[in-house]
Structures are given as C-alpha cells and as structure tokens.
Amino acid sequence: YKYNENFEKDKEIRNATNLIRLITRIIFIWFIKQKNLIPDKLFDKTYLKEIVKDFGKSTNYYNAILQNLFFATLNQKISDRAFANEGNFLENRTHFGIKTLYRYKELFKINEDEVLNLFKEVPFLNGGLFDCLDKDNIYIDGFSRNPEKRAKIEDSLFFKEEQETVDLSKYGMGKNKPIRGLIEILKTYNFTIDESTPIDQEVALDPELLGRIFENLLASFNPETSTTARKATGSYYTPREIVEYMVDESLKGYLNNSLSLKGFQPQVDGVVNEDDENSASPFVGDQGSSFPSCRGDKGVFLKWYQLPYNPSLKEKARELRKAGNLSEVLLWDQIKNKQFLGLDFDRQKIIGNYIVDFYCKDLGLVIEIDGISHNDKVEYDLERDTYLKNLGLTVIHISDLDVKNNLEGVMEFLKSEINKHPVPSGHPSTRGELTPPIEHSFTRGENIAAPSKREGVDKITMLLSYSDEIPELTEEEKKSIVKSISELKILDPACGSGAFPMGILHKLLLILQKIDPENKYWYKLQREKALQELDDVLNNEDSKERAELLSEINDAFDTKINHPDYARKLFLIENCIYGVDIQPIAIQISKLRFFISLIIDQNFDKQKDNFGIRPLPNLETKFVCANTLIGLNRPDGVLISAGVIKLEEDIKNLRHRYFQAKTRTQKLNLQKKDKELRDKLANELKKCGFSTEASQKIAQFDPYDQNASANWFDAEWMFGVKDGFDIVIGNPPYIQLQKDGGKLAKLYENQKYQTFARTGDIYTLFYEKGLQLLKLGGLLCYITSNKWMRAGYGEKLREFFTKHNPLLLIDLGPGVFENATVDTNILLIQKAQNKNYLKALTLQKIEEKSIAEQVQQNSVLLEKLNHDAWFIGSSAEQRLKEKIERIGNPLKDWDVKIYRGVLTGLNEAFIITTEKRNEILAHCKDEAERQRTEALIKPILRGRDIKRYHHQWAGLWVVGTFPALKLDIEQYPAIKKYFLDNFDIRQLEQSGKKYPELGFDARKKTGNKWFETQDQIAYYSEFEKEKVIYPNMTKFLPFIYDNNNFYTNQKCFILTSQLASLKYLTGYFNSKISHNWLRNNCPELQGGTRELSYIFFQNLPIPPITSENQPIVSQIEALVEKILAAKKQDPNTDTSHWEQEIDELVYRLYDLTMDEIKIIEGK
Structure with missing residues (x-):
C-alpha cells in the first residue's frame, strides 16, 4: 500500500510503527476481553476454522476478524453497524472512504447477518485507538475492498506454535530463537486489569507491566537513525517504585504549596510557597507570628498578621530612602503623614525578601514606581508581584515619567484605584482593633502537614499512602484539597509509554477516594466548571447540546452506571494531565493505558444501551506528538489582540467538547471547526506581528492526525495552558x-x-x-x-x-x-x-x-x-572537602602540562608486536635505514598496562609516523612495505569513506597522509621526558612515574613539568586523599570506573610545596623512590607499608584530624 511518495525510503520506519500499533491494539483487546467485552471465540482456532475461509493458510484472520473488529465494531455504534457495499464501481463509491463499515464478506464461510451477529455483543468504545488511519490514497491500516490496497498479515503470525526459529540478533536476542504467534503468547499470561497498587497480588500481566513491554518496543527502533538498538533512543523503563516515589514527592510539594494559599501552613523543607517565599527561613512579624495569608477568597481579611520581614534588608532600605530618587520624593511629598485620604503610607517597606517603594497598611496596598532607575526586569517584577499578591496585597504600578510630568494626574489615578479597593471589612482600621478575629465561616484546623495517626507521618503523606489510614480533616480542608487537585496541571514532556501520567492519575485518584468517597465535592466542582464552559461557548440555540453535555456529567457520576472511580479518572484526565512525545506510537501507547484505566471502572450490563459501557473519551488533545525542545518562535513585545484571545478560548472550549465527542460525525465536524478556528487564529496572529512561519505552524498543527509529529511544541497553542504547569515530571x-x-x-x-x-x-x-x-x-x-x-x-x-x-x-x-x-x-x-x-x-x-x-x-x-x-x-564530609580545596592548589595552577596519548585511527596497523617490529627492521636494506626506522618505532603503553606505581608492558610498539614530523615515506621503505603488505591502502587513507562491501571503512577524514597517524602529535617530544602516566578511564586510579621514554595510546594521559617534583606528584596522586577527591569529583562510568579527563583532573587540589612543608614533601619523594625501585625488581612486591606512610604524610600536609582521616579511609 502507498504510504508516501518514497515507498522504500521509510519502509523500515513504517513497518516498525505499524507493527507496534498492531500489537498495541491487540493487547488492548486482550485486556478488555477480561471484562467479557469481546467473545473468546474470536481467538479460538477451532471456531475460526468454521467461519473464516482458508484459516491458518492465508491472511484472512487479520482482515476478516481483526480489521472488522477494530474499525467497524469497536469504532462504530451498535445500531449503525453494517457492511459496505461491494459491487461495481458506482455501487462501491457510495461507501468509499467510510472506514466504520464492515468489509470482506467474501472471506467468511458464514453469511452477512451471521457476521453482524458475531460482533453484536461487542460495545462501541470510541477513543481513537481504533480509528482507521487510511486517508485518500495513503493506506496506512489497509482496510480496503481493493485487494491491492489491503494490509496482509499471515494467520501464522497470530497462531504459530513454536514451529520455527528465527535470527533475532539484530534486536540483541540471539540467533535461532523459537517464535510463537502473538495470540498464542497472550494465552499463556494471566491478565489483570488493575495497575493502581504498588504490589501485585498475583503473578499477572497488568497494564503497568504492559508499559514496560511497550517501553522496550519503543526503544527497539529509533526512527531518527533507522537503527534497531535500545540505547539509541535513550529511553529506559522506570521501575514502579521510582515512579511512585517521584509522583508522591511532586504531589506533596504541589499540595503543600497550593494549600498554603488557601490558608494552611505546610511544613515542607525548602519548598517556597507562592504566598510566603521563605517558609523555611526565619521571616517573622514584628510580634513573632508567621504570615500565612491576609485575605479569603472574597477579599475578606481572615486573620491579621504582621508582614514577613527580612532584617538583613534593613540597611539597604535605609540607603534607598536616603538616595532621594526624584519621582519617589515627589510622590512621597503627596502621601506622607496621612495627608492623602487620611491613609498611612510607609516608604521603602521591607516585605519578605523585597523592598517595595510605598506601602499602605490600611489598604494592604503596594505602589511601585517603574523607570530606568529601578530594577524593572520582567521576571523579577513577576516574581515580586506574585509574591505580594499571594500575601493578599494589591500592587499598583506607576511610570517614573508620569510622576515627573503629570503628578496631578497620578494622584487622581490613585484616588480612582483606591475607590476600587476600599478598606476590607474585618480590617483592623475599621474597628480600631489591632488583631481581628478569624473569619468563622472558614475554620482553620491544625497544620495540614502536621503529624496525625501515625507519629511523624504528615497528613498529605498519609493521603498518598496505599494504607487504609485516613487522616483527620475538617470539611473545609477536604474541600480545599479537592479544589487543589481540580486546579492541578501536570505535564510529562517525554511521556513514552505513559508511566508517569498514569502514576499521577492513580495517586490523585487515591486521595479523592480517601477524602471524598461519595464524590460530592468532586461532582460539584466538575459541574460548576462545565456550566461555566457551556455558558462561554454555547448560545441559547445550543440548548440541546447543553442538556446532553450536562447529562454526560451526571451519567459519569452515576454509580448505577459506573464505579465512582470512573468520574474521578475521567475529569482528572480531562483537566489535569498532559503528555508530549516525539514518537507518534508512544502517544498511542500512553492513550491505550488511560483507556484501559477507564474501561475497568465501567459496569457491563447486557440490558443497557451499549451494554452499559460509556464510549471512551478522545485523548488527542491531551497527549500530543511534538518535539518538546523546539519552541514556537514568538516575536518580542507583541501585544496580543482581543481577537486572538477570543479565538484561543474558542479552540480551548472546542477541544473540551471534542474530548467527549462520541460519533465519527461529531468528531469530524469538530475537527473541521478546529481547522477553521486555527486558520482564523493564524491570520489574527500575523496582524499582531507573528511571522508567517509561526502563524502557519499553529494553523497546520492537527492534533487529530495520529501519524503526524509536530517539529515544535507550545503549551499555550497545543494545550491551552497559558500560565505554566504546576508539575513537570518524567x-x-x-x-x-x-x-x-x-x-x-x-x-x-x-x-x-x-x-x-x-x-x-x-x-x-x-x-x-x-x-x-x-x-x-x-x-x-x-x-x-x-x-x-x-x-x-x-x-x-x-x-x-x-x-x-x-x-x-x-x-x-x-x-x-x-x-x-x-x-x-x-x-x-x-x-x-x-x-x-x-x-x-x-x-x-x-x-x-x-x-x-x-x-x-x-x-x-x-x-x-x-x-x-x-x-x-554529610556536613562533615562537605567541610572536609572545603578544607582540602582551601589548602590545596588546583593542578591547573601548577607548572604542569597534560597530553593525551597517540591516536592513530587504526591501532591494528600502527600498534605492533615486538615480533612484527623485528620483522620490519629485518627488511631494512642498510644500516642507515635500519637506524631511521628503529628510531621511528616507539615502545607504547596502553591504559590497561598502568598499575599502581608500575607498568606491565605488553611488548607493543607504535609506528610513530606522526604528521608533525613531516616524513617522506619513501625514506622508510620497510615501513611502507609493512603497511601495504598487510592493509588495503583505502583502509589506511584518511578520507572518511565507507566500504561496506570490503568489510572496512577508511579512517576519519583529515588532511593527513595515508601512512601517518590520525592526530598530529606535535608534542611527541614530551613522551621522551620524565613524566607521570595515568589511564583516562579507571576503576583503580593508578599512576606511574616514567623516565624510560614510553609512549602511550589514546587511553592514557601523560603529565610533564619543568619545575614541579613529579615524584611528589606521583606519591600524591596514588594517595588515599587524592583517590577520595577523584571519586567524589570525576564522572562515574558503569561499574565504578572514573573518567580522568583534563576538565575534571585539573581541579585536583594539591598542597603546594613551601619552606614549611618541604621536609614532608622530601619524605614523600624518598618513599616514592623506594617503591619504584622495589617494583622495578619485582612488580608484585608488597609496598603497602610505604604507601601507608605516604598517606599519613599527605594527611599532615592538610593538617587533618583523626575524624577527618576516618572519613577519607571510609571508617
């Protein structure tokens, strides 16, 4: 079938994607089969032989059974199910492109009515998972009456019983692996449909484990590189315990922050609440009381506290008052000493971490003058204003120029603004009291995060626990928590198989189960929200649709129809949870898990319409396929018009309606309207200054195209989320x-x-x-x-x-x-x-x-x-680290040079054995050539050859034809002969060419000659100096002192110096204190190996040599000489007693205490 114009180019991508989609659909079917929503006989080979022609010997099972089940049954209302016309061209065209009608009656042994009867007990599910993806001349699912456009999958791939073996080494699974059909594999598992608890009650394949399967499937193919390698996508299945912990900590932080804005005082270490940025700091009021909140939801002061105060800003505030900025002085002259409306203003008032220009305690009003002499950075202003507003304060901004040029107008403006914000009832100034009573209509209980039934366990932690314990909460606290959940916006920016969004769903569900078991608060919130949205989007003529949508909400909450969890999940998914992934099939899998989660809470009843099963929502606008890391190019300083704002709201409301759309006709109509609104929006944005490219991207973003992936992401245009998310997790x-x-x-x-x-x-x-x-x-x-x-x-x-x-x-x-x-x-x-x-x-x-x-x-x-x-x-370890770094000088400040070993580009050619070296020398024609050649071949050490204080030379040599030497290969005929006799010159060339038919590639492309090493090695003379050698990656951190002119390969570094004592450095590098620092500061590779690249190694803090510590340094040098001499005689000699002495001397250089030494030695 046709996928695009270049059929072969994307063949592997297409096959991999379509196969994963097929497996996704079949496994979903297998899960819902557990609820008896699909008859078992559709997977029974004996029965299938009776109804499907040539079953087991053809591709008829996929076409006749599965495709009809997918597209014409699960995606079509029961009352509308029928066969597409099959006849001549004119008869067929009436149903052309209608993919919700049955096909292939010629493949059945039974008649048309019997086929319809076969599928009649399967409910309509909707949800998009079973939308046929065929479009015009592009046949992706291949659900067609035309045999040439029909997808073909052999029956044996579903029902094979280990009849043959295949080579799966491409996928890392080895050769000669026995294979079975997919249906046969699924039959061997005990499927369960609950993934909400952290511990399985039985050995079963649950949807969470399904996520693990699909994470492997997703990782098995990387469309960017067209390689089948798990690590290529960089994605890994996250263990359930990790997901649960991350979800818990994120929700704790969010709920504590959110509840604090509703009047509770959380106790979460370090979390900055939007109403009190220093919940973990010593901000206190003048009378020692904390400041949780000033006003209730309607502006009524709930409790009067002194404002949070940071005493360290006192001197700064005094300096600002003395500075006498002109605009501030002019305004201060108008409002000081209660001369303005009798209100009491303070100048340069400290509130939390901020110093505001003017503050009126009578009104809870802040006035800020903005101008070039002020810190008017957007982010700073936003952070400060958010903080002040969450304290219940009103913030008014006035231009510096307006104060200077139109002071009278500014005062009139302030009068009008103050009239909009009268002194609130309950404020101290209205009753002559210092501290008013708490508003009785909203009882503040004990700290929401305070310990409850179990000592030391806070209430939110208990709500997130799968234990049966429920914390004691007032009704107002319960309402506040439910409201906070309803307002939550959470995003997984690389959602993969949906593990984190699903983890969030389950924990939010758990909280609602505990505090709102009858769904009374949840129902009230969702109904009020829906009514508001309906008022915004529907007019009087839409009363029928309005009634239908309200009926949908009532049905969702009707426990006679659904389990109470259904309504909880449905509205959590619609309002709170979002996902993005660059792979379309990943989005499909994420949606699948949410579909399963919704299905399990519905009650199957054969007596009810659609057997009591509510069609699944459409999640296309909840999980989108896009590149999260590339944003939309928005112009700076553009004022968004009212038209754009209106269109954005219309699109947002339309997509809420699409979420609940049931029929294909409804969905197509809404998709059409969505496209029209996007086109209008693009035109409006261009009028506002958006580029044509950015506007077109928004217009062309079609969330309903399951095969498309946007090369950009924007939360506002794609999700309607303008103000940011509360949690980003993944x-x-x-x-x-x-x-x-x-x-x-x-x-x-x-x-x-x-x-x-x-x-x-x-x-x-x-x-x-x-x-x-x-x-x-x-x-x-x-x-x-x-x-x-x-x-x-x-x-x-x-x-x-x-x-x-x-x-x-x-x-x-x-x-x-x-x-x-x-x-x-x-x-x-x-x-x-x-x-x-x-x-x-x-x-x-x-x-x-x-x-x-x-x-x-x-x-x-x-x-x-x-x-x-x-x-x-620990604090002690950190203090020790600071001490070591304070006393030592970083290696980069020493008189040392560090070089990488020789990179040849083809070690098998340039690194040779002693036997091969002798053979080359034997081919020299005269003594002069022999001497030249011998001088060019150098002894070489590899990273693995470096041991502690000694090396184990493997008898290897490097052919040192370094480009920096500018050699003429004709002067070295024996070396030339060696190269050409043993290697194809195309392999030696540095052209970057690939020769798959020859089994090799040329070396990396450089300007060097075929007989030269890949790197220039201009520092070749450094190898023949006194030096320290160490491996670039090592688990044991060995260093050696060398004065035998060894070269090294690229797996080593060498360190040389004209002034520094290399024996002192060798002793220090091998000391315990050095190893401790390197392990804590150098990247750890797999298995505890450390990477000693220069960028890390250069910061190693080494005690400098001074006149005071010279005697200790000399002792270290002497001990190193003893060790080197002993190892030269016998590399296996035990020198640990001398090495211990060096450790103790290094401790003295840092003046370590016994407790600090214990830390270094792991005691």
Whole structure:
C-alpha cells in the first residue's frame, strides 16, 4: 500500500510503527476481553476454522476478524453497524472512504447477518485507538475492498506454535530463537486489569507491566537513525517504585504549596510557597507570628498578621530612602503623614525578601514606581508581584515619567484605584482593633502537614499512602484539597509509554477516594466548571447540546452506571494531565493505558444501551506528538489582540467538547471547526506581528492526525495552558548531542538554551525546558543520567539549577535500571528563588525500606552549590572537602602540562608486536635505514598496562609516523612495505569513506597522509621526558612515574613539568586523599570506573610545596623512590607499608584530624 511518495525510503520506519500499533491494539483487546467485552471465540482456532475461509493458510484472520473488529465494531455504534457495499464501481463509491463499515464478506464461510451477529455483543468504545488511519490514497491500516490496497498479515503470525526459529540478533536476542504467534503468547499470561497498587497480588500481566513491554518496543527502533538498538533512543523503563516515589514527592510539594494559599501552613523543607517565599527561613512579624495569608477568597481579611520581614534588608532600605530618587520624593511629598485620604503610607517597606517603594497598611496596598532607575526586569517584577499578591496585597504600578510630568494626574489615578479597593471589612482600621478575629465561616484546623495517626507521618503523606489510614480533616480542608487537585496541571514532556501520567492519575485518584468517597465535592466542582464552559461557548440555540453535555456529567457520576472511580479518572484526565512525545506510537501507547484505566471502572450490563459501557473519551488533545525542545518562535513585545484571545478560548472550549465527542460525525465536524478556528487564529496572529512561519505552524498543527509529529511544541497553542504547569515530571531520553555527526547538536544549538553544550546530552535541555514550562512556584521532578553532577558539559546545567530552588537529589547506584548502561539520579527542583536547602542521598539499591524512609533517615543537606561538581556528603564530609580545596592548589595552577596519548585511527596497523617490529627492521636494506626506522618505532603503553606505581608492558610498539614530523615515506621503505603488505591502502587513507562491501571503512577524514597517524602529535617530544602516566578511564586510579621514554595510546594521559617534583606528584596522586577527591569529583562510568579527563583532573587540589612543608614533601619523594625501585625488581612486591606512610604524610600536609582521616579511609 502507498504510504508516501518514497515507498522504500521509510519502509523500515513504517513497518516498525505499524507493527507496534498492531500489537498495541491487540493487547488492548486482550485486556478488555477480561471484562467479557469481546467473545473468546474470536481467538479460538477451532471456531475460526468454521467461519473464516482458508484459516491458518492465508491472511484472512487479520482482515476478516481483526480489521472488522477494530474499525467497524469497536469504532462504530451498535445500531449503525453494517457492511459496505461491494459491487461495481458506482455501487462501491457510495461507501468509499467510510472506514466504520464492515468489509470482506467474501472471506467468511458464514453469511452477512451471521457476521453482524458475531460482533453484536461487542460495545462501541470510541477513543481513537481504533480509528482507521487510511486517508485518500495513503493506506496506512489497509482496510480496503481493493485487494491491492489491503494490509496482509499471515494467520501464522497470530497462531504459530513454536514451529520455527528465527535470527533475532539484530534486536540483541540471539540467533535461532523459537517464535510463537502473538495470540498464542497472550494465552499463556494471566491478565489483570488493575495497575493502581504498588504490589501485585498475583503473578499477572497488568497494564503497568504492559508499559514496560511497550517501553522496550519503543526503544527497539529509533526512527531518527533507522537503527534497531535500545540505547539509541535513550529511553529506559522506570521501575514502579521510582515512579511512585517521584509522583508522591511532586504531589506533596504541589499540595503543600497550593494549600498554603488557601490558608494552611505546610511544613515542607525548602519548598517556597507562592504566598510566603521563605517558609523555611526565619521571616517573622514584628510580634513573632508567621504570615500565612491576609485575605479569603472574597477579599475578606481572615486573620491579621504582621508582614514577613527580612532584617538583613534593613540597611539597604535605609540607603534607598536616603538616595532621594526624584519621582519617589515627589510622590512621597503627596502621601506622607496621612495627608492623602487620611491613609498611612510607609516608604521603602521591607516585605519578605523585597523592598517595595510605598506601602499602605490600611489598604494592604503596594505602589511601585517603574523607570530606568529601578530594577524593572520582567521576571523579577513577576516574581515580586506574585509574591505580594499571594500575601493578599494589591500592587499598583506607576511610570517614573508620569510622576515627573503629570503628578496631578497620578494622584487622581490613585484616588480612582483606591475607590476600587476600599478598606476590607474585618480590617483592623475599621474597628480600631489591632488583631481581628478569624473569619468563622472558614475554620482553620491544625497544620495540614502536621503529624496525625501515625507519629511523624504528615497528613498529605498519609493521603498518598496505599494504607487504609485516613487522616483527620475538617470539611473545609477536604474541600480545599479537592479544589487543589481540580486546579492541578501536570505535564510529562517525554511521556513514552505513559508511566508517569498514569502514576499521577492513580495517586490523585487515591486521595479523592480517601477524602471524598461519595464524590460530592468532586461532582460539584466538575459541574460548576462545565456550566461555566457551556455558558462561554454555547448560545441559547445550543440548548440541546447543553442538556446532553450536562447529562454526560451526571451519567459519569452515576454509580448505577459506573464505579465512582470512573468520574474521578475521567475529569482528572480531562483537566489535569498532559503528555508530549516525539514518537507518534508512544502517544498511542500512553492513550491505550488511560483507556484501559477507564474501561475497568465501567459496569457491563447486557440490558443497557451499549451494554452499559460509556464510549471512551478522545485523548488527542491531551497527549500530543511534538518535539518538546523546539519552541514556537514568538516575536518580542507583541501585544496580543482581543481577537486572538477570543479565538484561543474558542479552540480551548472546542477541544473540551471534542474530548467527549462520541460519533465519527461529531468528531469530524469538530475537527473541521478546529481547522477553521486555527486558520482564523493564524491570520489574527500575523496582524499582531507573528511571522508567517509561526502563524502557519499553529494553523497546520492537527492534533487529530495520529501519524503526524509536530517539529515544535507550545503549551499555550497545543494545550491551552497559558500560565505554566504546576508539575513537570518524567524520565527524558539520554542521548549525546554529538552522536551521529552532531545531528541533534545542530538541531538545538540555535534554540537559545542556557545549558546547551555540543558535548552534552539531550536530557540537560529537557531540564531547562521543563523549568521554562512551569508556573512560578511549580515543581520539576526528573530521573536522568547522573553525569550532569560532575561532567564538564554539566557545568552550565549546575549553574542553571542554582538560579532556581533544588529541593531533593537522590543519586541512584547501579541496578535500579536493569538494562541501562548509565547510572541515574532523581532531582526535584522548584521554579523559585534558591533557598539553599537541598536534601541529598546516595542510594545504592532499593532495599526493604522505602525510598522515602531512606531519604528521611540518611539524607544530608547540601549548601553552597555552584557550577562546580556536586558532591553528596554529610556536613562533615562537605567541610572536609572545603578544607582540602582551601589548602590545596588546583593542578591547573601548577607548572604542569597534560597530553593525551597517540591516536592513530587504526591501532591494528600502527600498534605492533615486538615480533612484527623485528620483522620490519629485518627488511631494512642498510644500516642507515635500519637506524631511521628503529628510531621511528616507539615502545607504547596502553591504559590497561598502568598499575599502581608500575607498568606491565605488553611488548607493543607504535609506528610513530606522526604528521608533525613531516616524513617522506619513501625514506622508510620497510615501513611502507609493512603497511601495504598487510592493509588495503583505502583502509589506511584518511578520507572518511565507507566500504561496506570490503568489510572496512577508511579512517576519519583529515588532511593527513595515508601512512601517518590520525592526530598530529606535535608534542611527541614530551613522551621522551620524565613524566607521570595515568589511564583516562579507571576503576583503580593508578599512576606511574616514567623516565624510560614510553609512549602511550589514546587511553592514557601523560603529565610533564619543568619545575614541579613529579615524584611528589606521583606519591600524591596514588594517595588515599587524592583517590577520595577523584571519586567524589570525576564522572562515574558503569561499574565504578572514573573518567580522568583534563576538565575534571585539573581541579585536583594539591598542597603546594613551601619552606614549611618541604621536609614532608622530601619524605614523600624518598618513599616514592623506594617503591619504584622495589617494583622495578619485582612488580608484585608488597609496598603497602610505604604507601601507608605516604598517606599519613599527605594527611599532615592538610593538617587533618583523626575524624577527618576516618572519613577519607571510609571508617
């Protein structure tokens, strides 16, 4: 069938995608079969032989049974099911393109009515999973009456019983693997339909494990590189315990933050609440009371507290008052001493971390003068204003120029604004009281995060626990929590199989189950929300649609029709959860898991319409296929017109209606209207100053096309989310940007990412994008590679994190991801001012204790973090690190030079054995040539040859035809003969050409000659000096002193110096204190190996040699000489007693205490 104009080009992509889609659909069917929604006989070989022609010997099963089940049954109302006309061209054209009608009656042994009867007990499900994707002349699903356009899949692929073996080595599964049909495989599993609990009650294939299967499927094919390699996509299945923990911590932070705005006082270490940015700091009122909130929902003061106050700003405020800015002085003269409306104003008032220009305590009013002499940066103003408004204060901005040029007009403006904000009832100034009573209509209970039934366990933690315990909450507290949940917006920017969105759904569901078991609060909120939306979008003529939509809500909550969880899940999915992924099939899989989750809470009843099953919602506008990392190019400083705002709202409301659309006619009509609105929006945006390209992108973004992937992402235009998300969570991919010739680096280098580094990894960009997508105070929680903590490319990211508020860092050791080749960590970070309160923990494995318990018992507090490597250690370990770095001088400040070993580009040609060296020398024609040739062939050490204080030379030599020598190969005929006798010259050439038919590729393209090494090696003379040699990647951190003119390969570094004592450095490098620092500061590779690249090694803090410590240094040098002499005699000689002496001398150089030494030695 036709997929696009270039059939062969995308064949592998097409086949892989279509196969995954097929498996997705069949496994979904297998799950709903457990609810008796599909008859077992459709998978019974004996029965199928009786009704399907040539069953088992053809492709008829897929066409006659599965395609008709997918497209004409599950995607069509029961009352509308029928066969498409099959006859001549004119008869057929009446049903052409209608993909919800049965086909292939010629493939059945039974008649048309019997076929309809076969499928009659299957309900209509909707949801888009079974939409036929054929369009015009593009046949993707191949559901066609035309045999030439029909998809063909052999029956044996569904029902084969291990009849043959196949080669699956391409997929990492080995050769000669026995295969079975898909249906036969599924029959061997006990399927269950519940994935909401963390522990399976039986050995079963549940949807969560299904997610794991699909994560492997997604990772098995990388459409960007057309390679079938799991690690190519950089995606890994995240263990359930990790997902649950990350979801819990994100929701705790969100709920505590959100509830604090409703009058509760949370206790979450380091989380900055939008109403009180320093919940973890000592901000107190003048009378020592905390400031949780000023006003209720209607502007009524609930409780009068003094404002939060940071005493460290007192001197700064005094300086600002003395500065006498002209516009401030002019306005102050008008409002001071209660001369303006009798109101009492303060100047340069400290509120929290901010100093505001003017503050009126009578009104809770802040006046800010904006101008060039003020810090008027947009982000700062937004953060400050949000903070002040969440305290219940009103903020008015006045232009500096207006004060100077039109002071009278400014005063009139202030009068009119103050008339809009009268002194609120209940305010102290209206009753002559200092502190008014709490508003009785809204009882404030105990701290929402206070310990409850179980000592030390806060209420929100209990709500998130799968235990039966329910915390004691007032009705108002319950209402507030339900409202906070209803307002939540959460995004997974690389959702894959949907593990994190599904984890969020289950935990929100759990909370609602506990605090609103009858759904009374949830129902009220959803009905009020729907009524508002209906008022906005429908006019009086739409009363029928209005009644239908309200009926839908009532039915969703009707426990006679559905389990109570159905309504909870439905509206959580519609209003709270969003996902993005670059792979269309990943979006399909995510939607599948949500469909299963909704199906299981519906009650099957044969007596009811559609057997009591509500058709599934359409999730096309909840999970979109797009490139999260490329934003829409918005023009700066553009004023959005009222027309754009109206169209945006219309599109948002239309997509809410599409979510519930049931029939194909409804959906097509709404899709058509959506397209019309997008076109209008594009035209309006162009009028506002948007480029044609950006406007067209918005117009052409079609969320309903399941095969399309947008090459950009924008939360406002795609989801209608303008103000940012409350939570961004996920496991973004790990792919080096420089792979595949730097393809990804080129794609993202112009996207203005602060954290971009060509040598970096794509997940660093996901961190930055995730924080951009958050609203102020929002939380990001990712699990990624932990390389950013120490890697050079992570420097920008570490600096970026310090500009926000990191809250929790868990470094995960090997074994958490079964098949991953990288170690990972979890970071929870808030889009807020950094409070330097980062809890951290190194977790080697998930033990019997939960992750939360281990964090609570073993975490440490990290402070003073910056762009340098992040090290997780106790306060004592951190103090020791600071001491070592304070006393030592970084290696980069020493008189040393560090060089990489020789990179030949073809080691099998340039690194030779002693036997081969002798053979080459034997072919020399005279002594002069022999001497020239012998001088060119150098002894070489590899990384693996470097041991502690000694080397194990393997008798290898390097043919040193370095380009820097500018050699004439004709002067070395024996070497030329060696090269040409043993290698094809095309392999030796440095052209970059590939010769797959010859089984080799040429070396990397350079300007060097065929007989020369790949690198210039202009520093070749350094190898023949006194030097220190060490491997570039090592688990054991060995260093050797060499004065025997050894060269090294590219797996080693050499260090030379004219002034520094290399024997002292050798002793220091091999010391315990050096190893401790290197392990804490150099990137850890798989298996505990450390990478000693210069960018890390250069910061090693070494005690400088002074007149005071020269005697200690001399002792170290003497001990190194003893060790070297002993190892020269016998490499296996035990020199540990001398090495211990060196360790003790190095401790003295740092003046370490016994407790500090114990830390170094792991005691």
